[in-house]
Amino acid sequence: MILYILTILLLLLIAPLLTGLIKSIKMFLLYKRPVSIFQPYANFNKLLVKELVISHESSAITHLAPWMILSPLLVTLLFLPPIFQGAYYIGFVDAFTIIGLLSLSTFFLMLLGLDGGNAFGGMGSSREAFIASLVEPAMVLTIFSVGLIGKNLGVGNVALNLSTHFPVEHAASFLFAGLSFFILLLAENGRLPIDNPETHLELTMVHEAMILDISGLYLAIIEMASSLKFVIFSSLFVTLFIPYGLNLIAPLALLVFVGKLILVSMVVALIEVNGAKLRLFKVPNLLGIAIVFAFLSLITFYLLGV
Amino acid sequence: MIDFFIGLFLASFIVALFSGRLYKLIFWYAFNALTLGIITLLVGAQIDDIALIISGSITLILKAGIIPFILKRSAKRFHLKREITSNIPIQYSILLVPSIIIFTLYLAEPMSSMIGVNSQYIAISISSFFLALILMIEHKNIAPKIIAFLMMENALFLLGTTATYGMPMFIELGIFIDVMIAIVIINLLFKEEAIR
Numbered sequence: 001m002i003l004y005i006l007t008i009l010l011l012l013l014i015a016p017l018l019t020g021l022i023k024s025i026k027m028f029l030l031y032k033r034p035v036s037i038f039q040p041y042a043n044f045n046k047l048l049v050k051e052l053v054i055s056h057e058s059s060a061i062t063h064l065a066p067w068m069i070l071s072p073l074l075v076t077l078l079f080l081p082p083i084f085q086g087a088y089y090i091g092f093v094d095a096f097t098i099i100g101l102l103s104l105s106t107f108f109l110m111l112l113g114l115d116g117g118n119a120f121g122g123m124g125s126s127r128e129a130f131i132a133s134l135v136e137p138a139m140v141l142t143i144f145s146v147g148l149i150g151k152n153l154g155v156g157n158v159a160l161n162l163s164t165h166f167p168v169e170h171a172a173s174f175l176f177a178g179l180s181f182f183i184l185l186l187a188e189n190g191r192l193p194i195d196n197p198e199t200h201l202e203l204t205m206v207h208e209a210m211i212l213d214i215s216g217l218y219l220a221i222i223e224m225a226s227s228l229k230f231v232i233f234s235s236l237f238v239t240l241f242i243p244y245g246l247n248l249i250a251p252l253a254l255l256v257f258v259g260k261l262i263l264v265s266m267v268v269a270l271i272e273v274n275g276a277k278l279r280l281f282k283v284p285n286l287l288g289i290a291i292v293f294a295f296l297s298l299i300t301f302y303l304l305g306v
Numbered sequence: 307m308i309d310f311f312i313g314l315f316l317a318s319f320i321v322a323l324f325s326g327r328l329y330k331l332i333f334w335y336a337f338n339a340l341t342l343g344i345i346t347l348l349v350g351a352q353i354d355d356i357a358l359i360i361s362g363s364i365t366l367i368l369k370a371g372i373i374p375f376i377l378k379r380s381a382k383r384f385h386l387k388r389e390i391t392s393n394i395p396i397q398y399s400i401l402l403v404p405s406i407i408i409f410t411l412y413l414a415e416p417m418s419s420m421i422g423v424n425s426q427y428i429a430i431s432i433s434s435f436f437l438a439l440i441l442m443i444e445h446k447n448i449a450p451k452i453i454a455f456l457m458m459e460n461a462l463f464l465l466g467t468t469a470t471y472g473m474p475m476f477i478e479l480g481i482f483i484d485v486m487i488a489i490v491i492i493n494l495l496f497k498e499e500a501i502r
Contacts, residue, residue, distance in 0.1 A: 172313020288400040289324055295404045296317060303411070303426045304309035 003250065004088040008077050014258065015224070015231040016040035018265045025269035040227065047220035055213055057117035065112035066214070066221040072101040073228045080232065081159035081239040084253035085246055089156040095143040098155065099136070102188070102232070105225065106132050112222075113210030120202065124209025127280065131194060131206065134287040135187050138180055141294035145177045146240055148301050159239040163246035172304055176297035178241040183290040185233045185268075187283075189226070192272035194283055204277055234264040308348050315341045315464065316430050319437040319457065320403055324396060328381060328388045328449055332374050335453050339369035342460050346467050357475040358467065364482055365463070373456065373489060380493050381449060384500035392444040402440065407433045431465035448499050452492050459485060 017037060024034035036042075054062055076098055082089040106128065113125035143153075149170045150158030167174075187194045195206040202209075211222050238260040239246075245256035278286060315338060322334040343366035350358030381388075394402070407429075414429035438461055442454035459481070466473045 168307075169309055171310040172317075175310075176313070176317060285324070285396045288396055289321075292320055292324075292400055292403055293317070296313075296320065296407070299404070299407050299411070300309075300313045300316070303429060304313055 001088050003084075004082075007083055007087065007254075010254075011077055011080070011231055011235065012228070014261065015227040016044065018231060018234070018261060019227040021262065022265045022269045022272070025266060026273055029269070029273045040223070044220050044224065047216060047223070050216040050219075052216035052218065055116055055118070058115050061111050061115040062214075062218075065108045065115065066218040066225075068108040069105050069112070070221050070225045070228070072105040073225050073232060076101045076232050077228070079155065080235055081156045083235075083239065083246070083257040084248065084250045085160070085163075087250075091154050091156050093155065094153040095147070095155050096140075096153075098232075098236075099139055099143070102229070103132065103136075105229070109210055109222075112214070116213045118213055120205075120209040120212050123202075124206055124212075127206045128210060130280075131187055131283060131287070134284055134291075135184055138287060138290040138294045139184055141291065141298055142177050142180045142184065145173060145294065145297040145301055146181075148298070149174055149177070150240075155236070155240070159243060159246065162240065162243035166243065169304070170301060173297045173301040174241070176293045176300065178237075180290045180294040180297065181237055181241060183286060183293075185237055185264075186271070187287060187290070189230045189233060191268055193275055193278050193286060196277050231261070234261055237264060308345055308352075311341045311345045311348070312427060312430055312464075312468075315345065315460075316407075316434055316437075319434045319441075319461075322453075322457065323399060323403065323437060323441055323444075326390060326392075328386060328390050329378060331390065331450055331453055332378050332381070335377075335457060336370050336374035338457060338460055339365060339373070342464060342467075343370055345464065349467055349471065353471055355471065357478075358471070361475070361478045361482075368482060368485070369456070369460070373485070376489055376493075377449075377453070380496050384496045386449050386496065386499065387447060390445055390447055390450050393446065394440070394444040399440070399444070403437065406436045406440070409433075410436060427468035428465065431461055431468065434461040434464065437461075448495055452495070455488070456485070 017040070020035070020037040020040045023039070024037050027034040079090050079093040079098055110125040110128050113121035113128070115121070146158055147153040149167055150161040152158050152161060186192070190197055190207040196204050197207065199205060200208055200212070207226065211219065214222060235257075238257065242260055245253055245260070247253075248256060318334050318338040318341065322331055322338070325331050325334060343362050346358055346362030346365055350356075350362055392399075410433035411429045414425065414432060417425070417428055419425075435458060438454050438458035441457065442451050445451055445454070463478075463481070466478075
């Protein structure tokens with residue numbers, strides 16, 4: 001039980017580090033002098049002492065929304081799969097609960113964008129709704145197929161089943177589900193092919209547009225929430241789709257887990273450096289490929305390896 | 307193991323269907339032929355058939371190596387348009403591809419009782435045949451059409467390999483020679499398109 005709490009604390013602490021890591025890898029690859037990977041912590045501290053400015057037009061939602069963005073993600077952290085064998089985990093939670101909690105967080109983020117009353121907020125919210133609605137079907141299909149491969153719908157049980165007995169006959173189905181989930185990881189976290197997290201250009205921004213007029217403590221909370229979302233998605237990805245190292249002894253398993261998280265952030269950084277942002281109306285094509293791969297993963301589960 | 311590569315075979319068809327660049331399409335054709343060659347070698351090793359191993363090696367060398375190389379070189383030489391646009395919008399393809407796969411699943415069901423062995427592979431071969439057909443329909447330019455033709459041939463080869471454990475050696479060699487002749491003709495067609 002103590003290890004369970006410690007793991008959650010570790011995930012909370014490591015979340016800004018991964019965001020900083022992605023940024024510094026990108027800057028290093030672009031021949032810039034990289035910022036420190038601990039920069040997000042410094043930003044967080046700075047934002048905490050800053051003044052809170054709220055526009056006159058905004059209602060009570062602006063005061064409520066940042067907490068409602070953060071709290072579903074904090075609850076989701078409790079439901080993540082175990083990262084070593086024998087650790088305590090909540091077994092009864094299936095992936096649909098996690099999707100629902102993440103959608104709740106996204107919903108309040110969209111409300112926050114609309115509430116400010118500026119043009120950018122509404123634009124960002126509508127784009128976010130557009131992307132989120134396309135992510136959902138692929139997510140459900142992917143989770144079904146992973147649940148079928150792992151013979152359980154609960155996330156923790158799936159991770160344990162896959163690590164103890166990996167079904168080699170369903171390797172193709174597993175690979176497609178992994179590909180689909182990785183595209184969803186990029187889409188949900190606003191990484192590059194879908195949304196550029198660094199620019200404030202009016203044509204391209206999605207996530208930044210919604211939080212444009214938020215400042216101070218609320219901005220700190222939202223930044224924390226977005227890095228937490230990345231850590232939730234990437235830890236789901238590494239425990240479900242790279243299911244090795246769970247059966248090592250606890251400290252070593254933890255080290256392997258952190259290593260896998262760093263690997264995922266490096267891959268994301270590499271993709272961001274090598275690719276350009278998709279035009280907004282081409283985003284459905286990429287997410288459509290994710291849907292087709294998720295579907296293919298389900299089909300190949302039934303067709304192959306019986 | 308064969309299942310994994312057959313899954314990759316089907317996936318390469320779908321990725322080829324969604325790719326918008328000619329060189330990427332040629333790459334996916336080479337990847338497709340690579341998985342096909344590995345499947346043939348694995349089936350050949352499984353049933354210990356020397357003819358299948360030979361045709362698998364020929365597939366690896368010819369289809370995964372030489373043909374993509376020739377296609378890319380001639381596409382470069384004749385300055386073919388590198389951007390290929392499809393007539394069918396991707397939104398419709400997203401609906402079309404799963405429906406084709408499910409349709410062929412039911413299509414292959416009555417056949418499975420007749421053939422018995424590897425019945426589920428037949429569904430995948432037929433669906434990849436249909437996917438190649440869509441690839442041929444959705445493009446206007448000659449180069450993607452030709453790659454679709456070659457991929458269709460791959461799908462037939464997979465059908466022959468998995469459903470009946472390989473056609474007779476003479477027929478397979480004949481098909482290989484046909485493909486080589488086709489490549490020669492294709493080069494002439496490329497030249498035609500380059501002149502226009």
